[in-house]
Amino acid sequence: xxxxxxTVMGTSLRRKEDPRLLTGEARFVxxxxxxxxxxxxxxxxxxxxxxxTAIDATAxxxxxxxxxxxxxxxxxxxxxxxxPCAWPVTDDMKNPVHFPVAVDEACYVGDIVAVVVASSRxxxxxxxEAVDVTYERLPAVVDLEDAxxxxxxxxxxxxxxxxxxxxxxxDPPAVDRAFAGAAHTVRARxxxxxxxxxxxxxxxxxxxxxxxxxxIVLYSSTQIPHILRVMVGLTLGIPEQKVRIxxxxxxxxxGSKLNVYAEELIAVALARRLGGPVRWTEERRENAVATxxxxxxxxxxxxxxxxxGKVTAVxxxxxxxMGAYLQLVTPGIPLLGAFLYHGVYAIPAYSFECxxxxxxxxxxxxxxxxxxxxxxxxxxxxxxxxxxxxxxxxDEIRRRNYIQPEQFPYASPAGLTFDSGDYEPTLDRALExxxxxxxxxxxxxxRASGSTRHLGVGMATYVEMCGLAPSRVLxxxxxxxxxxxSATVRLLPTGKAQVxxxxxxxxxxxxxxxxxxxxxxxxIDPDDVEVLHSDTAVSPLGLDxxxxxxxxxxxxxxxxxxxxxxxxxRLIAAHQMEANEDDLEFVGGAFQVKGSxxxxxxxxxxxxxxxxxxxxxxxxxxNLAEQVTFDPPNFVFPFGTHAAVVEVDEETGEIRLLDxxxxxxxxxxxxxxxxxxxxxxxxxxxxAQALWEEAVYDEDGQLLNATLVDYLVPTAAELxxxxxxxxxxxxxxxxxxxxxxxxxxxxxxxxxxxNAVVDALSHLGIRDVTMPATPQRVWKLIEEAKAR
Amino acid sequence: MQVSIALNGATSEHExxxxxxxxxxxxxxxxxxxTNVGCDTSSCGACTVLLDGMSVKSCTVLAVQADGRAVTTIxxxxxxxxxxxxxxxxxxxxxxxxxxxxPGMVLAxxxxxxxxxxxxxxxxxxxxxxxxxxxxxxxxxxxxxLDGANGNGVRS
Numbered sequence: 001x002x003x004x005x006x007t008v009m010g011t012s013l014r015r016k017e018d019p020r021l022l023t024g025e026a027r028f029v030x031x032x033x034x035x036x037x038x039x040x041x042x043x044x045x046x047x048x049x050x051x052x053t054a055i056d057a058t059a060x061x062x063x064x065x066x067x068x069x070x071x072x073x074x075x076x077x078x079x080x081x082x083x084p085c086a087w088p089v090t091d092d093m094k095n096p097v098h099f100p101v102a103v104d105e106a107c108y109v110g111d112i113v114a115v116v117v118a119s120s121r122x123x124x125x126x127x128x129e130a131v132d133v134t135y136e137r138l139p140a141v142v143d144l145e146d147a148x149x150x151x152x153x154x155x156x157x158x159x160x161x162x163x164x165x166x167x168x169x170x171d172p173p174a175v176d177r178a179f180a181g182a183a184h185t186v187r188a189r190x191x192x193x194x195x196x197x198x199x200x201x202x203x204x205x206x207x208x209x210x211x212x213x214x215x216i217v218l219y220s221s222t223q224i225p226h227i228l229r230v231m232v233g234l235t236l237g238i239p240e241q242k243v244r245i246x247x248x249x250x251x252x253x254x255g256s257k258l259n260v261y262a263e264e265l266i267a268v269a270l271a272r273r274l275g276g277p278v279r280w281t282e283e284r285r286e287n288a289v290a291t292x293x294x295x296x297x298x299x300x301x302x303x304x305x306x307x308x309g310k311v312t313a314v315x316x317x318x319x320x321x322m323g324a325y326l327q328l329v330t331p332g333i334p335l336l337g338a339f340l341y342h343g344v345y346a347i348p349a350y351s352f353e354c355x356x357x358x359x360x361x362x363x364x365x366x367x368x369x370x371x372x373x374x375x376x377x378x379x380x381x382x383x384x385x386x387x388x389x390x391x392x393x394x395d396e397i398r399r400r401n402y403i404q405p406e407q408f409p410y411a412s413p414a415g416l417t418f419d420s421g422d423y424e425p426t427l428d429r430a431l432e433x434x435x436x437x438x439x440x441x442x443x444x445x446x447r448a449s450g451s452t453r454h455l456g457v458g459m460a461t462y463v464e465m466c467g468l469a470p471s472r473v474l475x476x477x478x479x480x481x482x483x484x485x486s487a488t489v490r491l492l493p494t495g496k497a498q499v500x501x502x503x504x505x506x507x508x509x510x511x512x513x514x515x516x517x518x519x520x521x522x523x524i525d526p527d528d529v530e531v532l533h534s535d536t537a538v539s540p541l542g543l544d545x546x547x548x549x550x551x552x553x554x555x556x557x558x559x560x561x562x563x564x565x566x567x568x569x570r571l572i573a574a575h576q577m578e579a580n581e582d583d584l585e586f587v588g589g590a591f592q593v594k595g596s597x598x599x600x601x602x603x604x605x606x607x608x609x610x611x612x613x614x615x616x617x618x619x620x621x622x623n624l625a626e627q628v629t630f631d632p633p634n635f636v637f638p639f640g641t642h643a644a645v646v647e648v649d650e651e652t653g654e655i656r657l658l659d660x661x662x663x664x665x666x667x668x669x670x671x672x673x674x675x676x677x678x679x680x681x682x683x684x685x686x687x688a689q690a691l692w693e694e695a696v697y698d699e700d701g702q703l704l705n706a707t708l709v710d711y712l713v714p715t716a717a718e719l720x721x722x723x724x725x726x727x728x729x730x731x732x733x734x735x736x737x738x739x740x741x742x743x744x745x746x747x748x749x750x751x752x753x754x755n756a757v758v759d760a761l762s763h764l765g766i767r768d769v770t771m772p773a774t775p776q777r778v779w780k781l782i783e784e785a786k787a788r
Numbered sequence: 789m790q791v792s793i794a795l796n797g798a799t800s801e802h803e804x805x806x807x808x809x810x811x812x813x814x815x816x817x818x819x820x821x822x823t824n825v826g827c828d829t830s831s832c833g834a835c836t837v838l839l840d841g842m843s844v845k846s847c848t849v850l851a852v853q854a855d856g857r858a859v860t861t862i863x864x865x866x867x868x869x870x871x872x873x874x875x876x877x878x879x880x881x882x883x884x885x886x887x888x889x890x891p892g893m894v895l896a897x898x899x900x901x902x903x904x905x906x907x908x909x910x911x912x913x914x915x916x917x918x919x920x921x922x923x924x925x926x927x928x929x930x931x932x933x934l935d936g937a938n939g940n941g942v943r944s
Contacts, residue, residue, distance in 0.1 A: 018879040021887025022871060022894065024822015024862035031821035121816070122805075200826045200834060200922050201888040251824070251888025252922050284827035507886030507923050673882045680925030681885065708831035708920065716913040716926040745925075 008520040012673030015512045016526070017505075026249040029204030029221045030281045037206065037277035038067065040267060041124035043114035043131045044290065045106030048142075048360040048701020049154070050135035052104060055114055060130040065123025069131055070115045070270070072101035078269040080237035083325070084260055086227075086480045087332035089356075093164040096155040096358070098325040100262035100269075106135070107154055107324035108361050109702060110289030112262055117270060117278070140360040140701035144298055144319045147357045154324055154358040163322050163356035164331060168338050168414060174349040178313030182304035186385040191770055192295040192374045194321065194695040197367050198713050201251020202282035203291060205264050207271035215242045216271060220264055222247050223257040223504055224544040227328075227481065229536050231260040236268055243268075247534040250506035254685070255366030256291050257506065258546045259328045263290075288706035293695055294367020296321030297334060299378045301341065304349075309390050309400050313349035316341045316378065322356045323363035330363055331356050332479060336371030336465075336547075339414040343379035344423045344463045344639060345401035350413035360701045366546060368685050369743040372464045373750060380460035380751035384758065385767065394755065395431060398461055399424060409732075416465060418637045419731045419739075423461055426641040426663040426727055430459060433661035433723045434643045447763055452650035456760025459643040460751040466740035467552030467636040484631040485549070486541035487557035489518060489565050491624040493611040495604025497522060497529040499561075502542020503554035504534045508742065509674045510550060514558045516670055517736070521562040522603050523589025541629065548638070548740025551670065556734045557630035563735075564626035569606045575617040576609065577601065636731045638739035640664035642683070642748040644756040653779025655691060655757055661723040662748060667730045667739040675741050676724055682745020683722055688714050689746075690753035694772050761785070791855040795820070796864025804851045810844075811835040813851035814861055822862035822891045826920070833919030836892035836899075837861050843899030845892075845918070862891035865898070874898050877936030878929070885923035893919045893929060901937035909934065 020026045045052075057069035076099065083098040101112050114131055118124035141152040147161045154161055169175070179185060206219040216238070222228055225245035233240040250257065263280050271278045282290060297320045304313040320334040334354045341352055369376075387397040402423045403410050410418040436457060443455040468474075469483035488500040499514045515529035532538045545554075566586065573591035574581035577599060584591045590600035606624070609615060613622035645659040662679055669675045692712040696704045705711045730737025750771065757773050758766060764785040769778060792801045795818060802817050814820045814837070823846060826834035835846045838860035846859075865872040871879070874897050884890040893916070900906050900915040912933045913926070921929060 012882075014879055015882065017887070018884060019871070021884055021890055022862075022875040022878055023866050024820070024891050026887055027821070028824065028888065030825070031815075033819070121812070122807075198922055199888075200832065200886065200920065201824070202826070249888075250886065251826075252886040254922070281825075284829065284832070509885070677882045677885060677924060677928060680927045681923045682925075684925035685922075707829045708827045709829045713920050713922065715917045715920060716930060717917045719913070719926055721909070721927050721930070722925070 008516045008526055009670055013512060013516055013526060013671055015509050016515060017509060017511050028201055028249045028251055029206055029219050032206055032219060034206055034208065034277045034279060037279045038117050038119065038274065039121045039124040040270065040278055040280040041116045041118070041128035042112045042263065043116065043128050043133065045109060045111045045113050047106060047135050047137055048109050048140035049138040050106050051138060052102065052106060052113055052133060053136050054134040056132040059132060060116060060127040063123065063127045063130050065119040066116060066127035067119065068117040069127065072099060072103040072113060075101050075269065076103055079235060081235050083262065084231045084235060084328060085326040085330065087329045087478065089166050089331045089335060089478055090164045093331060094158045094160065094162065095326050096158055100265045110362055115266055115270065142359055142361065142697050142699055142701050144321055144357055144359065147359045148319065148355065154360055161358045163326065163358060165353065165355045166335060168352040170350060170413065170415065172351060175313045175315055175351045178349040179304045182312060183307040184305045184386065184389050185302060186382060186389050187302045188382050188385055188768065190299045190378050190381055192297040192299065192377065193771055194296040194364070195294040195367055195689055195693050196288050196695050196711055197254045197256035197291065197294055198711070199252035199254055199256055202284055202287045203257065203261065203263065204281040205267045206277065206279040207267045208277045209271045209275065211275065216268060217244045217246060218264065218268055219246050219248060221250050221257060223253040223506060223546055225504055225534055225536055226502060226542040226544050228260055228264065232265065232268055235265055245536045247504050253506045254368040255294065255370055255546060258366045259292055284708060285706045288711065289362050289703055292327055292365035293362050294364060295374060296364045297374055299374065301378045301382050303382050303386050305386055305390065309392050309397050311345055311347045311386065311401050314342050314347050314379070315351040318354040320354055320356045321361065321364055322358050323361045324358060325363050327363045327365045330365045332477065333364065333366055333370050334374065335477065337375030339412065339416050339465060340372055340375040340463065341379055342413060343376065344403060344461045346403045346407065348413055361697060368682065369746045370547065372743065373686065373747045376460065376462040376747045377751045381754060384755050388767070394459060395427060398427060417634060419634055419733050420729045421463065421637060421639050422727065422729050423639055426639065426665060427459065427461055429663040429725050430641040430643040430661045433725060434645050434659050439645055454648045454650060454760040456646050456648065456756040457643065458752050458754065458756025458759050459641060460748055460755060461639065461641040462748045463637050463639040464743060464747050465635040465637055466548035466743060467632055468547035468549045469632065470634060471631050481543065482631065483543065483553065484629050485543055485554040485557045486627065486629045487554060487561045488625065488627040489558065489561040491565060491603065491607035491610065493608055495607045497524060499529060499531045499558055500539045501531060501533045501554055501558060502539055503550040504544045506545065508545065508550060509671070513551065513555060513670045513674065517555060517558050518562045521559065521566060524603065548742040551738050552636045552734060552740045553630060553632050555670065555738065556736050557628050559736050560630055561626045561628040564628065565624050568624055569603060571617055571620065572606050572609055573601050576615060632734060634733045636667070636733065636739040638664065638666045638741060638744050640744060640748055642752040644752045646753065646756040646760055648757060648760045648778060650782055653775035653782065655773060655778065657687065657720055660720060662745065663725045663727065664741065664744050665727045665729050666741040666744060668728060668737040670738065678741045679724060679745040680722060682743060683749045684714055684719060686746040686749025687753055690750045690771055690773060692772050789852050791851055793854050794858040796860060806852055808851045809847055810849040810851050810854050811846035814846060820861050820863050824888055824891060826888065831920065833896060834889050834892040836896045836919060838895055838899060841902065843896045862895060865894065873939035874901070874936035877932040877939060881928045881932035881935060883924060883929040883932035889919060889921045893921060897933040897936060900933065906933050906937035
């Protein structure tokens with residue numbers, strides 16, 4: 001392919017990543033060949049809460065191939081610090097001490113109590129099964145309100161299960177006044193069930209220590225090699241410069257690999273102790289309890305509105321499930337939604353409070369959307385409630401309350417500045433795509449005919465804050481790191497380009513998109529761009545990939561670095577052409593005197609000149625290589641409207657998804673094919689929360705659906721094709737005019753689906769369906785409604 | 789036990805434990821790591837390979853059961869440096885993101901097409917029910933399989 005400058009961006013260029021993934025050449029952690037590596041297996045607590053009274057490794061050590069069994073007590077000295085939590089959201093937040101291997105007490109099913117070292121994968125498993133641990137069972141606490149009562153303490157030493165209470169209430173009297181003077185109010189409770197992220201690649205870790213000198217290489221299936229390097233250094237007391245982290249091919253993350261995990265630290269500690277490579281690969285059942293889970297909130301939301309249906313205040317109280325311990329960013333996850341409970345609406349009075357509570361369950365942390373799907377769900381469900389209360393159509397109440405285009409940049413009541421937006425066109429288009437008027441008519445016809453197949457149409461307009469994040473804002477939220485991103489762009493001697501990025505892709509297509517940005521800038525072929533990433537020795541500066549930040553922060557850094565390279569190349573061209581730099585233009589990958597194509601010097605030739613340095617302007621450094629660290633001035637605020645048509649079978653409670661439209665606005669699109677792919681996958685994860693997925697715990701704290709047989713990750717057979725369209729409202733706060741799209745689909749889809757389901761059943765007097773809206777749950781609601 | 793498998797067209801002979809799963813034979817003994825393991829309950833399909841031309845989940849087959857039979861893994865699908873039409877269709881339609889489920893998904897699709905089960909969208913969706921993908925939402929996979937089956941000349 002030959003690229004003409006300015007023609008690569010915005011095209012659906014096929015991905016550079018694909019050939020190696022399609023042929024099996026890509027190397028995931030478990031694919032690495034590490035001669036002599038010992039295998040680790042984790043012995044995990046089968047109890048949700050128990051004192052470890054004895055560990056007998058005799059039988060395990062008799063198992064062929066087993067070399068060692070190490071307990072929490074034996075490994076206690078390996079850790080210079082407990083497991084890290086990087087987000088102490090309040091000064092008085094309770095954070096229980098948590099070591100990679102439990103010492104005295106296990107606090108959730110899956111907590112590691114011992115580690116087996118063996119010569120093979122199978123032997124390590126055999127050994128783990130032979131370790132005999134004696135537990136003294138302690139009471140479990142599973143329900144969030146029960147946990148808040150402190151009837152049972154997860155960590156006795158803390159004296160409470162409350163980790164923190166975080167408040168955002170800029171003007172409480174204004175909220176009180178709005179409710180006191182309201183013509184209409186609604187109050188609702190929504191439950192965000194726990195979800196298991198289920199990235200298709202389970203986690204994997206391999207550590208190769210240098211025989212002399214103490215350096216180690218840690219391969220991990222992680223989204224965050226750079227953050228992990230700092231944390232491995234701190235937790236194990238290893239000088240940072242001796243730790244190299246490589247995230248090879250990573251098979252999905254969705255936030256679940258945005259963490260510092262016990263197994264990573266254990267593997268490093270044991271590789272150093274044994275003086276040789278060790279490795280561990282998670283099993284799927286293990287993944288369900290050993291990798292973080294998402295959501296887990298009870299949301300109480302109240303809205304006040306005037307007689308015209310203008311919403312005047314929103315008041316929210318969240319009870320958020322931390323699980324047994326605070327992982328890397330556990331306490332901050334609900335707060336990523338804290339600013340967005342007014343949604344896309346100009347609601348002047350705002351009050352938010354969140355309490356984090358410990359339970360004897362797997363820790364929660366980031367899962368696709370992380371706090372923002374929860375916020376979007378609550379406000380979009382509550383707006384439908386308010387519409388019902390007032391007697392307005394759901395689209396009408398939204399139109400009356402949208403923040404209007406001329407209000408941007410919009411100073412939100414929660415203290416943010418929304419960069420840009422134009423919401424109503426996305427609603428119009430989404431309703432048009434599902435044939436809204438026709439569906440309403442058919443719905444009325446079916447109801448009139450007494451059909452038992454109820455038709456419903458639902459919609460949700462979302463906005464999210466992403467592109468995490470301005471470092472100063474993160475500081476104000478007590479997050480311990482910044483939110484910048486780094487990129488280096490080089491033109492190599494032969495005129496090819498090299499990008500070094502601090503982002504860490506695991507399916508998003510950064511190699512393709514960063515190549516497109518650079519190819520567009522230099523007027524070269526995207527195939528002539530090399531993108532290096534995900535290895536702290538190759539890309540030493542970075543803050544990795546999460547929170548839909550990669551393009552809006554990392555991609556912008558790439559663009560800015562490429563521009564600096566081009567600016568320097570212009571100086572070299574002007575020098576060698578003996579022209580004034582202002583008299584030059586850059587056309588088709590070459591500098592020329594304006595209007596004089598005969599004078600053109602291609603960028604490749606300038607790259608070679610910069611490399612030889614034979615004839616550069618006085619004082620100019622050789623080479624074309626520029627590094628940029630971009631700290632965004634603001635978040636970006638993507639938005640969109642989704643609409644769904646469902647059919648609910650009164651006899652069985654089964655929900656069929658008949659149609660789904662999504663009209664999203666992520667600003668300028670670098671690669672529309674990749675944008676659509678992100679939306680498809682995101683939408684399905686939200687639909688799955690609405691209809692199928694839930695980590696179900698019994699009262700003893702046992703996860704009842706740890707396998708993919710029981711945990712209903714959707715298959716192709718349950719889903720329709722989605723109708724996508726978009727509007728383009730560029731962000732004014734970055735040079736590419738881009739926003740983010742990795743989480744958008746998930747944020748829009750869950751409320752859309754439940755709004756449609758409730759719409760289908762509203763004539764029966766049903767006002768809410770708890771997620772997941774399983775056939776049994778829906779059928780019971782219908783039966784109860786009929787009995788009333 | 790000794791096994792002899794026609795693996796991607798070449799003979800692969802090794803002494804194995806009777807309990808060794810075919811997927812671990814492929815990955816750990818034969819060194820073909822393109823076949824992935826995504827679960828432990830035969831639910832995800834990441835380990836799908838072709839056994840005598842038909843798709844099987846290689847985590848449900850013992851290596852000794854493949855003795856004397858032909859196994860095709862993702863490494864055996866492209867020929868002479870050219871992607872198989874199904875692989876090419878996955879790239880063309882952006883039918884993969886992280887790529888972990890992809891080898892199994894592509895081989896399941898090749899088998900489905902060969903059986904004549906990739907005739908329309910509904911058939912492809914039903915036919916791929918045994919293979920999970922968490923990234924794509926399946927829409928582009930379905931488009932890829934319809935196209936790949938066509939390019940393969942077996943779409944009826």
